[in-house]
Amino acid sequence: MCGIVGYVGVGDVGNILLSGLKNLEYRGYDSAGIALHNNDRIDIFKAAGKLENLYELVSDQQDKLAATSGIGHIRWATHGKATTKNAHPHLSNNGQLALVHNGIIENYKSLREELEREGYVFLSETDTEVAAHLFEREYKKWGTLEAAVSSGVKYLKGAFAFCVIHQNEPEKIVAVRQNVPLIVGLGEGENFVASDIPAIVGKVRKIVYLNDGEMATVSRNAVSVYDFNGRKVDYRTEYVDMSPDVISKRGYPHFMLKEIHEQQDIVRHLLQDAYADGQKIPVLQKVHIEEAAKAEKIEIIACGTSLHAAAVAGFVFEEWLKIPVSVIAASEYIYRCCLTDEKTLTIGISQSGETADTITAVKRAKEHGAHILVLTNREDSSIVRYADSRLPLKAGIEVSVAATKSYTAQLTCLYLLGLALAAERRSLSLDELGQLHDELRQLPTKMEKVLNEAENVKAAAEKLKNYHQMIYIARGINLPTAMEGALKLKEISYVNANGYAAGELKHGPIALLDENMPVMAVLTPGNRVYDKMISNCEEARARHSLLVGVSFDEDKTAERLFDLLLTVPPVTEVFSPLLLALPLQLLAYHIADLLGREVDRPRNLAKSVTVE
Numbered sequence: 218m219c220g221i222v223g224y225v226g227v228g229d230v231g232n233i234l235l236s237g238l239k240n241l242e243y244r245g246y247d248s249a250g251i252a253l254h255n256n257d258r259i260d261i262f263k264a265a266g267k268l269e270n271l272y273e274l275v276s277d278q279q280d281k282l283a284a285t286s287g288i289g290h291i292r293w294a295t296h297g298k299a300t301t302k303n304a305h306p307h308l309s310n311n312g313q314l315a316l317v318h319n320g321i322i323e324n325y326k327s328l329r330e331e332l333e334r335e336g337y338v339f340l341s342e343t344d345t346e347v348a349a350h351l352f353e354r355e356y357k358k359w360g361t362l363e364a365a366v367s368s369g370v371k372y373l374k375g376a377f378a379f380c381v382i383h384q385n386e387p388e389k390i391v392a393v394r395q396n397v398p399l400i401v402g403l404g405e406g407e408n409f410v411a412s413d414i415p416a417i418v419g420k421v422r423k424i425v426y427l428n429d430g431e432m433a434t435v436s437r438n439a440v441s442v443y444d445f446n447g448r449k450v451d452y453r454t455e456y457v458d459m460s461p462d463v464i465s466k467r468g469y470p471h472f473m474l475k476e477i478h479e480q481q482d483i484v485r486h487l488l489q490d491a492y493a494d495g496q497k498i499p500v501l502q503k504v505h506i507e508e509a510a511k512a513e514k515i516e517i518i519a520c521g522t523s524l525h526a527a528a529v530a531g532f533v534f535e536e537w538l539k540i541p542v543s544v545i546a547a548s549e550y551i552y553r554c555c556l557t558d559e560k561t562l563t564i565g566i567s568q569s570g571e572t573a574d575t576i577t578a579v580k581r582a583k584e585h586g587a588h589i590l591v592l593t594n595r596e597d598s599s600i601v602r603y604a605d606s607r608l609p610l611k612a613g614i615e616v617s618v619a620a621t622k623s624y625t626a627q628l629t630c631l632y633l634l635g636l637a638l639a640a641e642r643r644s645l646s647l648d649e650l651g652q653l654h655d656e657l658r659q660l661p662t663k664m665e666k667v668l669n670e671a672e673n674v675k676a677a678a679e680k681l682k683n684y685h686q687m688i689y690i691a692r693g694i695n696l697p698t699a700m701e702g703a704l705k706l707k708e709i710s711y712v713n714a715n716g717y718a719a720g721e722l723k724h725g726p727i728a729l730l731d732e733n734m735p736v737m738a739v740l741t742p743g744n745r746v747y748d749k750m751i752s753n754c755e756e757a758r759a760r761h762s763l764l765v766g767v768s769f770d771e772d773k774t775a776e777r778l779f780d781l782l783l784t785v786p787p788v789t790e791v792f793s794p795l796l797l798a799l800p801l802q803l804l805a806y807h808i809a810d811l812l813g814r815e816v817d818r819p820r821n822l823a824k825s826v827t828v829e
């Protein structure tokens with residue numbers, strides 16, 4: 218996923234573009250660049266690596282930054298390495314047209330061959346560059362930027378959001394949306410284009426969400442929207458309901474720590490909304506519960522952290538709804554034999570709503586007749602297009618690449634969905650439903666306790682920070698918790714942490730155990746696998762592994778057995794994944810921070826993987 222910004226107005230164009238890119242850094246940070254329309258020419262500045270390198274590059278070019286319009290891009294590399302040559306913006310051969318792109322042009326190879334045969338010279342390895350030469354070719358035919366772009370996009374297949382400027386047409390940006398979000402921000406005497414609201418939050422009050430197959434001509438005082446055939450399209454404006462606070466760390470050293478500490482309030486709001494009027498749960502307003510409850514089987518499809526939330530829901534739904542639930546990684550679902558049918562409820566979970574694997578998988582399930590229920594944190598995202606029912610996470614923009622608040626919001630929404638489905642199917646008694654709802658309501662207070670008493674987590678991080686590997690083990694409903702804890706540590710600290718079913722330890726992974734391989738055990742006293750978990754930990758102890766545990770307060774056995782023990786207040790086991798995730802998030806954060814890692818922008822990662 219990349220980030221795009223565009224600006225036309227009397228402001229300080231260069232610095233407006235740079236600050237917009239700064240707020241989009243969570244989308245990728247392999248390279249960055251801007252193109253400025255300076256009267257009779259287009260000036261391009263681009264640099265590989267972090268955005269700071271671009272700031273450095275333009276620091277002595279203030280005269281060129283005072284342009285009349287411009288476009289900018291921050292990249293997560295897909296086609297072509299993270300080099301300056303491959304950085305956007307890309308320029309046409311005659312130097313008159315510049316563009317930035319988010320998405321994937323699937324037929325770029327054949328187009329590149331065609332354009333090279335026509336004499337166009339390529340300077341980069343990217344798919345994007347074909348669009349620069351294609352639009353130049355069409356501009357020579359049609360003479361205006363709108364006509365050139367609307368003609369050119371017809372040759373393209375795949376997903377693309379573009380901003381395009383041309384030397385002959387000052388103070389004009391042509392923006393294009395096809396399968397990748399793009400918005401237009403409406404100002405006074407100035408207008409903006411952006412991939413996402415954080416780039417323009419605080420700068421505009423109203424925005425236009427472009428739809429697929431639409432393009433916009435954006436000038437200082439006017440915005441016109443067309444379809445790809447050049448027919449004018451009426452557009453509706455929406456007020457920006459996001460405060461600049463969203464992209465501020467609010468005094469925290471990293472967005473990740475800020476977002477970890479937002480969790481209790483987010484869960485509280487979700488639950489408060491849920492019980493406000495005692496009637497239909499507001500977060501479920503867009504869920505066709507009657508329809509969804511008729512399903513004879515459930516499939517839950519997701520990637521990464523969202524897949525771990527899906528796995529928790531798998532346990533919960535089977536217990537509450539008494540129907541088979543399969544949890545599948547989206548990238549696997551796409552290529553396996555498909556038993557999805559019209560009796561299936563397919564739940565797609567994606568924080569960003571732009572994960573290509575999950576979107577492709579959901580599309581496939583829809584083609585097989587399933588009722589599609591989508592959980593996403595971005596209601597304007599691409600995945601929503603395929604939803605029959607929608608469950609918004611309402612967690613607020615998650616800036617840090619590591620998912621934390623979206624994970625606990627997903628779990629909360631899945632619990633609420635499960636209870637609603639159980640009520641509809643009468644698979645739980647009214648007493649059982651009432652008890653579960655009461656337990657759920659108490660979670661935010663317990664979350665707050667965990668997050669406010671986290672000093673011991675930081676102390677544990679000090680003791681663990683020099684290990685290069687860790688094994689996380691659990692059983693049952695908390696196996697996904699162990700997987701999620703390992704993923705958190707892996708992705709931000711680069712420690713080789715892996716989650717395993719505790720019962721699987723003796724079937725191979727135990728060979729890895731020694732004094733250099735700490736074992737993190739996630740367990741809850743009083744359930745049917747607790748004693749087995751204790752045995753697994755004793756097996757690890759016998760192989761000289763440092764034993765770290767996450768359990769409930771007052772777990773006396775664990776207190777005796779573990780070298781390091783993190784605890785949470787006791788809760789009904791089915792809700793324990795939500796609480797137990799918190800110390801694991803904090804542990805990963807503190808270890809990464811102690812190691813001096815780029816916590817919010819871990820290497821090689823992006824906030825959403827928009828390529829399969």
Ligand code: AGP
Binds near residue numbers: 618823
């Ligand atoms: C989680 O911390 C990672 N950022 C990653 O695994 C993420 O959960 C995954 O890419 C899925 O993203 P999505 O929820 O936006 O689809």
